[in-house]
Amino acid sequence: MAIVGKKFPSVSIDAMSDMGDDLKINVFEEAVSKNKKVLLFWYPKDFTFVCPTELHAFQAALPEFEQRNTIVIGASCDTNEVHFAWLNTPKDNGGIEGVTYPILADTHRQLSGILDILDQEVNYDEEGNESFSGSNVSFRATYLIDETGKVFHESVNDMPVGRNVKEYLRLIDAYAHVQKHGEVCPANWEEGKEAMNANRTGVAEYLAAN
Secondary structure, eight states: OOOTTSBOOOOEEEEEOTTSOEEEEEHHHHHHHHTOEEEEEEOSOTTOSHHHHHHHHHHHTHHHHHHTTEEEEEEESSOHHHHHHHHTSOGGGTOOTTOOSOEEEOTTOHHHHHHTOBSOEEEEOTTOOEEEESOOSBOEEEEEEOTTSBEEEEEEEOTTOOOOHHHHHHHHHHHHHHHHHOOBOOTTOOTTSOOBOSSHHHHHHHHHHO
16 A cells, blocks of 8 residues: 555664664654654565665665765665674675665564565465465565655565666655745656746646746
């Protein structure tokens, strides 16, 4: 179920810092109490293939997110112990050594279950007996949350498809422009480009100029 336009669930989840500290993080409270935007991205598993490329890509862009008053948080259903082991595995051995943002350890599927992003399907036989199929790990879901805890973007990729980190920077820029100027951002808008007023005159003028 989509949660865009709604408050992000207020749930505290175990997490691991890059220094090996066991944390409890409530994503909603991170946004509201720190008056920051939050980018939360889920990935299927530690020690896999596409996943480390994404974690390193978000790390490389971390200064740009920080410039935009945005906290980056990773998440999977692995345990804190597995996160810590991966954080201490060198990049040239498939690890994520050098990643500095926290990573949620939603081992009990508490938050991922609420968000309905798990690869799991419930099946019933002719007698009504229940069974499950799927890997029971999260898809590549991404949430952008504003300073009030409201979700202004969500997306879900299938497991083989990695994300484009630059698109999330663009979305944050667009939302910040809306917040600041009250204008709306048309297709393919980027920072520095013309936005428009949300009325007939605004769209007519924009289309005529573009």
